[in-house]
Amino acid sequence: MGPFRRSQVGSIVLLALVAAVLLRPWERLDGGKSEPASARAYVLRAVDGDTIEVRLEGRDEDVRYIGVDTPETVKPDTPVQCFGERASHFDHRLVEHRRVRLVFGVERRDVYGRLLAYVYLGRRFVNAELVRRGLARTLTIPPNDHFAKYFKRLETGAARAGTGLWSACEP
Template sequence: MSGRGGSGLSLLIALLVLASACIGQRGEELTGVIIKVVDGDTVYVRLDNGTVEKVRLVGVDTPELEPAGMYPGEYDGIKNITCLVEWGFRAKEFAEEWLEGKRVILVLDPLQPKRDRYGRLLAYVYVDGVDFNAELVKRGLARVYVEGSFEKKGEYLRYQREAVKRELGLWACG
């Protein structure tokens, strides 16, 4: 091979190795027990290896627990902040009932980074085979976090459209 062709092939191989290394870090599954619910979309998990991780649920956003954390229109034009905060507390209570002390599977999304800008692990939470993130959206306890890409975006948006149509949960605030 000529020098140019060989260096191009070497570059291609290096890029493929790098890409496969990045992919290997995502889409993995971790198991553990929920030890604390912070709010509707953030929990602490004691993983089977003994480490504790703060986990942010992929693809969903529940209302904040304080009015200062909310802004009008954040939830598709809903301006009633008091109502949204109430649904933030309801989402937290739902998460506590469903998750605290439960054994879960965390699934990392291959389209998302492993961690967010705050260092939280980003994951789908499965309890007894049920996608908890999806349950929040189906019940009107969360909106779909549409910024960025994630594998279940289309599915979650379908659940949200149905919840909005039926005015479930926070969607009755409008």
């Protein structure tokens, strides 16, 4: 094997190792002792723009999208906010009565007991789609901040383009 071929093989091995390290979030969170870091679920309903109710392993669970915050529509004692209905409607149309993949955050539940997850419908990254379309703002709460910079870039793009809530709502 020539030096060029050895270099190519070495590069492929290095790339495979880097990919394995980057894909670690898909593993179990604590060496297999806890629930998996991702799961498939059936969406029973969209509660609002950033919360869904799912059937997960025989249980009904509320899931809060990590990293995004849509305008309020169902919060008690709070008026419906600008673009809230549109965000809720989009979420309803996109994921309701469909199977999704939930990728859980480092912190799995919020103070309300909801699961915290990045939500995927096939290859569509729902959390990101909401921000890109101007239906949500970013909301970064460590330690669940894996996509914070990505979401911020999407938010900046939506704001500059005057997309969604950036076209009609007060900041």
